[in-house]
Amino acid sequence: MFDALGDKLEQVFKRLRGHGRITEGHMTEALREVRMALLEADVALPVVQKFTESIRERALGQEVLRSLTPEQHLLKFIHLELIKTMGEQAAVLDLGVPPPVAIMLVGLQGSGKTTSSAKLARHLKSERGRRPYLVPADVYRPAAIEQLTALGRQLGLPVHPSAADATPVDLARAGMTAARTAGHDTVIIDTAGRLHIDEALMDELVAIKAAITPKYVFLVADAMTGQDAVNVAQGFHDKLAIDGVILTKLDGDARGGAALSIRAVTGAPIFFVGMGEKPEALEAFHPDRMASRILGQGDVLSLIEKVEKAYDQKQAEALEKKLRKNEFTLEDFRDQLQMVKKLGSMGDLLGMIPGMKKLAGKMDPGVADHELKRIEAIINSMTKEERRNDAILNGSRRKRIALGSGTNVADVNRFLKQYAQTKKMMKKFTKMGPGGLGRLTNMLPG
Amino acid sequence: MQAWQRYADGLGWATIAGVLAIVIVLVGAVVAVLARRRRAAVGVPDSSGPAVARDLPGLRQGLAKTRAGMFQRILPLLGRQRLDAEALGEIEAALLAADVGIETTQRLLACVQRRDRAGAAPRVALEEEIVAILDAAKRAGDAGRVTPADGTPLVLMVVGVNGVGKTTSIGKLAARFVRNGHRTLLVAADTFRAAAIEQLTVWAERSGADLVRQEHGGDPGAVAFDGMRAGMARKAGVVIVDTAGRLHTKSNLLEELRKVRRVIAREIPGAPHETLLVVDAVTGQNGLVQARAFLDQIDITGVILTKLDGTARGGIVLAIAGGLNLPIRYIGVGEGIDDLREFDAREFASALLAPTEEPGSP
Numbered sequence: 001m002f003d004a005l006g007d008k009l010e011q012v013f014k015r016l017r018g019h020g021r022i023t024e025g026h027m028t029e030a031l032r033e034v035r036m037a038l039l040e041a042d043v044a045l046p047v048v049q050k051f052t053e054s055i056r057e058r059a060l061g062q063e064v065l066r067s068l069t070p071e072q073h074l075l076k077f078i079h080l081e082l083i084k085t086m087g088e089q090a091a092v093l094d095l096g097v098p099p100p101v102a103i104m105l106v107g108l109q110g111s112g113k114t115t116s117s118a119k120l121a122r123h124l125k126s127e128r129g130r131r132p133y134l135v136p137a138d139v140y141r142p143a144a145i146e147q148l149t150a151l152g153r154q155l156g157l158p159v160h161p162s163a164a165d166a167t168p169v170d171l172a173r174a175g176m177t178a179a180r181t182a183g184h185d186t187v188i189i190d191t192a193g194r195l196h197i198d199e200a201l202m203d204e205l206v207a208i209k210a211a212i213t214p215k216y217v218f219l220v221a222d223a224m225t226g227q228d229a230v231n232v233a234q235g236f237h238d239k240l241a242i243d244g245v246i247l248t249k250l251d252g253d254a255r256g257g258a259a260l261s262i263r264a265v266t267g268a269p270i271f272f273v274g275m276g277e278k279p280e281a282l283e284a285f286h287p288d289r290m291a292s293r294i295l296g297q298g299d300v301l302s303l304i305e306k307v308e309k310a311y312d313q314k315q316a317e318a319l320e321k322k323l324r325k326n327e328f329t330l331e332d333f334r335d336q337l338q339m340v341k342k343l344g345s346m347g348d349l350l351g352m353i354p355g356m357k358k359l360a361g362k363m364d365p366g367v368a369d370h371e372l373k374r375i376e377a378i379i380n381s382m383t384k385e386e387r388r389n390d391a392i393l394n395g396s397r398r399k400r401i402a403l404g405s406g407t408n409v410a411d412v413n414r415f416l417k418q419y420a421q422t423k424k425m426m427k428k429f430t431k432m433g434p435g436g437l438g439r440l441t442n443m444l445p446g
Numbered sequence: 447m448q449a450w451q452r453y454a455d456g457l458g459w460a461t462i463a464g465v466l467a468i469v470i471v472l473v474g475a476v477v478a479v480l481a482r483r484r485r486a487a488v489g490v491p492d493s494s495g496p497a498v499a500r501d502l503p504g505l506r507q508g509l510a511k512t513r514a515g516m517f518q519r520i521l522p523l524l525g526r527q528r529l530d531a532e533a534l535g536e537i538e539a540a541l542l543a544a545d546v547g548i549e550t551t552q553r554l555l556a557c558v559q560r561r562d563r564a565g566a567a568p569r570v571a572l573e574e575e576i577v578a579i580l581d582a583a584k585r586a587g588d589a590g591r592v593t594p595a596d597g598t599p600l601v602l603m604v605v606g607v608n609g610v611g612k613t614t615s616i617g618k619l620a621a622r623f624v625r626n627g628h629r630t631l632l633v634a635a636d637t638f639r640a641a642a643i644e645q646l647t648v649w650a651e652r653s654g655a656d657l658v659r660q661e662h663g664g665d666p667g668a669v670a671f672d673g674m675r676a677g678m679a680r681k682a683g684v685v686i687v688d689t690a691g692r693l694h695t696k697s698n699l700l701e702e703l704r705k706v707r708r709v710i711a712r713e714i715p716g717a718p719h720e721t722l723l724v725v726d727a728v729t730g731q732n733g734l735v736q737a738r739a740f741l742d743q744i745d746i747t748g749v750i751l752t753k754l755d756g757t758a759r760g761g762i763v764l765a766i767a768g769g770l771n772l773p774i775r776y777i778g779v780g781e782g783i784d785d786l787r788e789f790d791a792r793e794f795a796s797a798l799l800a801p802t803e804e805p806g807s808p
Contacts, residue, residue: 036548039548040547040548042545042731042732044543045539045542108728108753109609109611109781110609110610110611110726110753111609112608112609140781142644142645142648142649143642143644143645143647143648144641144645146640147639147640147642147644148640149641150640150662151640154640195753195756196756196757222609222726222729224607224726224728224729224730224732224736225729225730226545226728226729226730226733226758226762227542227543227545227730227759228545228727228728228756228757228758228759229728232728232756235757248609249607251693251695252693252694253694253695253732254730254732254735255731255732258730277638369697
């Protein structure tokens with residue numbers, strides 16, 4: 001049930017199937033659709049070309065063309081190739097070197113270096129038990145040092161008292177010394193944003209790198225970056241030999257093809273993704289999810305992770321029992337509704353479900369949330385008894401509920417009907433077992 | 447998708463939204479159940495492990511060549527009198543590489559082909575079509591322009607996603623207005639990002655503009671209120687409101703923006719006279735999605751395109767102008783206070799198709 005690209009490929013192959021055997025020549029047309037999809041996702045043109053070429057070569061050796069559903073086969077193949085290209089597994093920072101371990105963040109203006117510095121420090125402290133020290137070395141942008149200092153204060157992390165009139169190289173060096181003296185084992189250096197073609201400023205980064213020999217130089221890149229990602233990555237990589245990438249603002253709806261472009265140019269793994277403005281919104285990069293996202297297939301795994309965080313074991317078990325025994329009532333529905341509201345807006349959530357993304361884009365993001373509120377009002381206007389047993393909802397009760405919730409009887413009726421239908425559908429999915437949703441979406445392993 | 451579309455058109459979006467809401471709530475429940483089971487069955491699958499660096503040597507080597515070659519190849523082709531498939535392919539590649547996007551690129555190609563049959567040189571046809579798109583958007587924007595009533599300031603509101611250069615653009619805009627003799631007031635309604643207020647304060651000092659600010663973490667609506675009152679009381683000619691960067695997908699943050707807008711409109715009727723969306727030139731196809739969302743939610747009236755001094759072409763604004771009829775008002779071309787220029791469609795069109803330079807040393 002891949003959407004967008006899947007649909008298009010299906011159309012291509014369907015048309016071709018009418019002519020008998022699918023030949024190699026037909027692959028060209030299918031790959032044209034793949035090319036378009038990747039371009040729409042902001043994968044850089046040269047990367048797209050190389051990628052589709054390699055797909056063609058390798059796909060031809062496979063069983064793709066004889067497959068009964070060539071579009072699904074090809075799509076799965078592309079998905080796997082994307083994952084391979086982006087590094088198969090989530091990369092993990094190796095901090096097993098003599099402290100202090102220095103990590104230097106570089107990138108264009110506005111890519112999110114300062115925020116990422118603070119998030120990274122927080123991550124290393126809470127997840128890896130490190131003692132990080134933040135060193136602001138952006139002396140150019142007004143109030144950049146204040147920004148990191150404020151973030152450090154907020155998170156209870158020490159920040160080097162950088163002076164705006166010092167040189168960045170001196171600041172980095174002094175930061176390292178101060179960290180060593182104070183017994184900090186990890187130093188994060190936040191540099192000023194700069195263009196990759198600004199020779200003077202790029203040389204400054206080279207000088208910082210030479211002065212403190214960081215274990216990692218991270219390129220911080222915006223997930224919304226378009227075709228220029230290759231130029232930017234190349235520019236920074238040529239000068240600094242990038243060791244890793246942090247992809248920011250992935251909590252938006254950009255498809256994030258830049259991830260592929262940057263990886264292709266630098267060969268460096270993407271370590272982290274920025275998922276929001278909160279300090280803890282830094283997550284490990286998962287190539288499989290990114291591949292799905294680039295292909296426009298929603299992000300079921302992220303949705304699952306979100307849901308997992310929101311529910312504890314007991315709640316999930318109780319819920320499962322109810323769903324299976326058909327004891328799921330409107331009361332439970334209301335509890336679920338509260339949970340879902342905590343997960344994010346309807347637009348965000350819709351975007352993560354395959355097939356819903358396009359729809360979510362078409363719809364005013366507020367409408368679904370508004371509708372959710374109305375449903376909540378309807379349920380809240382019912383008595384406890386009614387919520388436990390919706391069979392007793394007769395005409396006069398419905399009228400009362402409509403009055404109480406500020407809706408009309410038609411709304412109430414519609415909701416109840418939709419609710420009953422959807423519940424039936426959901427019950428089927430639950431019965432499919434652990435792989436059920438997986439089959440449903442072609443996304444989950446096993 | 448088409449089935450969905452028909453279904454949706456028949457029922458109206460509100461109904462669809464209701465169904466979706468229910469689906470989501472129930473899917474949430476099912477996912478929770480399944481995810482638990484999966485974890486229990488497989489053990490907790492941990493994603494950590496050694497990083498498998500998989501370089502693409504062929505791809506990397508190819509890249510530099512392709513990029514260098516592309517624009518050098520396109521130039522003579524553009525000047526050529528007649529088009530063949532190869533030439534069209536090159537033009538397409540150049541437009542796509544400039545972030546123009548598939549749809550707009552197809553439209554431009556169709557036009558170049560049509561005009562080729564009429565005997566026009568490809569490059570001329572292409573540039574003229576680009577300029578035509580941008581000019582049409584500008585005319586639409588100018589027609590809808592509201593001028594401030596006598597005795598009230600011109601109010602500009604500046605919005606955009608995080609990191610595109612809103613505050614910097616405001617600093618440059620302020621310098622422009624001050625230079626032209628307008629009393630200018632900046633309103634620091636980004637109370638969210640750490641040190642955003644300090645950053646705007648520096649720009650106010652640099653440009654010689656006044657500033658209205660409150661504490662970090664305050665209510666942006668309240669700052670806007672103060673700003674409008676101060677603008678009236680001090681008889682400012684121009685008031686520019688800075689807002690916190692926000693992704694267009696965060697409905698609660700867009701609601702906050704709508705509130706700021708309501709406050710402004712209530713205090714000064716007709717204001718904000720211009721609501722400018724700042725777009726980073728490096729932005730890819732998501733730029734159009736952003737612009738559409740901001741247009742729907744808070745009625746933006748124009749675009750500022752920033753960071754054009756890099757290698758990014760900012761071709762996405764062509765899709766924005768063409769698709770949403772939004773004029774591009776200013777471009778940012780550097781970090782200096784004077785590095786903000788009025789948008790020139792012709793200049794933009796020729797820069798979009800200009801040969802690229804190799805970044806850095808090989």
